[in-house]
Amino acid sequence: MLELFLQKPYELQLREAGPAPSPTGDEVKIKVIYGGICGSDLGVFQGKLRHAIYPLRPGHELVGRVIKAGSAASIPVGTRVVVLPNTFCGKCSYCRRGKTNICENKQSLGVNADGGFAQEFLISSRYVLPIPDDLSDQKAVLIEPFAVVVHALQKVRLGKDCTVCVVGCGNEGMLAAALASHLGAKVTAIDINPRKLDLVSKLGEGIQAVLPQAVQQATFDVVIEAGGTKGAVEQGIQLVRPGGEMVVIGLAQEAILPVAHMVRNELTLFGTIIYNFPDDYLRAIDYLLDPSFRADAIISLTLPITAYRQAFESALTGDHGKIILDFKGV
Ligand SMILES: [Zn+2]
Numbered sequence: 001m002l003e004l005f006l007q008k009p010y011e012l013q014l015r016e017a018g019p020a021p022s023p024t025g026d027e028v029k030i031k032v033i034y035g036g037i038c039g040s041d042l043g044v045f046q047g048k049l050r051h052a053i054y055p056l057r058p059g060h061e062l063v064g065r066v067i068k069a070g071s072a073a074s075i076p077v078g079t080r081v082v083v084l085p086n087t088f089c090g091k092c093s094y095c096r097r098g099k100t101n102i103c104e105n106k107q108s109l110g111v112n113a114d115g116g117f118a119q120e121f122l123i124s125s126r127y128v129l130p131i132p133d134d135l136s137d138q139k140a141v142l143i144e145p146f147a148v149v150v151h152a153l154q155k156v157r158l159g160k161d162c163t164v165c166v167v168g169c170g171n172e173g174m175l176a177a178a179l180a181s182h183l184g185a186k187v188t189a190i191d192i193n194p195r196k197l198d199l200v201s202k203l204g205e206g207i208q209a210v211l212p213q214a215v216q217q218a219t220f221d222v223v224i225e226a227g228g229t230k231g232a233v234e235q236g237i238q239l240v241r242p243g244g245e246m247v248v249i250g251l252a253q254e255a256i257l258p259v260a261h262m263v264r265n266e267l268t269l270f271g272t273i274i275y276n277f278p279d280d281y282l283r284a285i286d287y288l289l290d291p292s293f294r295a296d297a298i299i300s301l302t303l304p305i306t307a308y309r310q311a312f313e314s315a316l317t318g319d320h321g322k323i324i325l326d327f328k329g330v
Pocket residue numbers: 038039040060061145
């Protein structure tokens with residue numbers, strides 16, 4: 001069985017690891033179909049994620065099929081599944097209030113626990129969700145990153161004809177633009193990379209994709225920050241109209257906020273992290289099943305796992321939408 005292995009930052013290799021062991025208890029063995037490359041995979045690759053541990057098997061956006069199940073597993077052999085890559089204890093005060101996304105004991109696959117960029121891996125069946133038959137493998141690989149956006153956008157009032165600005169068009173920003181547009185908002189998306197603007201403008205009817213300087217004077221009902229930089233947060237808050245809201249998805253370490261301006265104008269600022277499982281996954285699946293929702297146009301490259309170097313290098317250029325690794329047929 002082949003797996004990707006990160007000895008330490010920048011030392012990524014594809015290696016033969018022997019077959020994954022047999023599942024026990026509630027575990028299932030997954031044969032991986034597709035794995036999406038995410039910004040956090042790049043952060044781990046480059047040593048930029050503080051809580052990452054090494055050596056590590058990367059990968060957390062995973063779609064596969066259950067090929068073996070432990071005696072107490074809740075998902076039968078043969079089921080096509082998407083993986084929940086963030087564990088939760090179910091016991092801490094947050095989990096007990098249904099906020100599994102901020103569980104005190106959370107571990108993140110591919111960051112501080114081994115991930116799933118491998119032909120096979122084991123996982124507890126509580127962390128997998130069956131995929132409906134009519135959702136393609138390609139669309140299914142978007143469930144996890146899209147659930148982040150589905151969760152985030154529930155924080156703000158998004159209605160027909162409200163104006164939205166998405167700041168930063170990485171994968172999450174593009175998916176946010178697609179969903180806000182699908183929900184009837186008038187969406188403007190900004191990014192410094194013209195290639196990203198090209199991509200995001202294809203994700204929904206009427207999405208305006210422009211360079212950041214083009215919205216200098218504009219304000220919006222809702223701003224969705226997905227750039228993950230100090231500059232994106234600081235520009236974002238200036239773009240919120242009085243009484244409006246901003247939700248921050250990106251993980252800028254810090255930024256300077258104009259407090260008096262925010263107070264005088266009654267701006268609301270939300271943080272948001274990942275999703276609640278399975279609710280946000282199920283909502284994400286419903287949107288992805290809707291033929292009028294064309295978020296899969298975000299997938300710009302699918303490469304076999306053997307071309308992992310090209311996949312990571314392409315992702316690092318910042319010129320692509322979602323890049324997917326194909327684990328079948330190796
Ligand atoms: Zn991700």
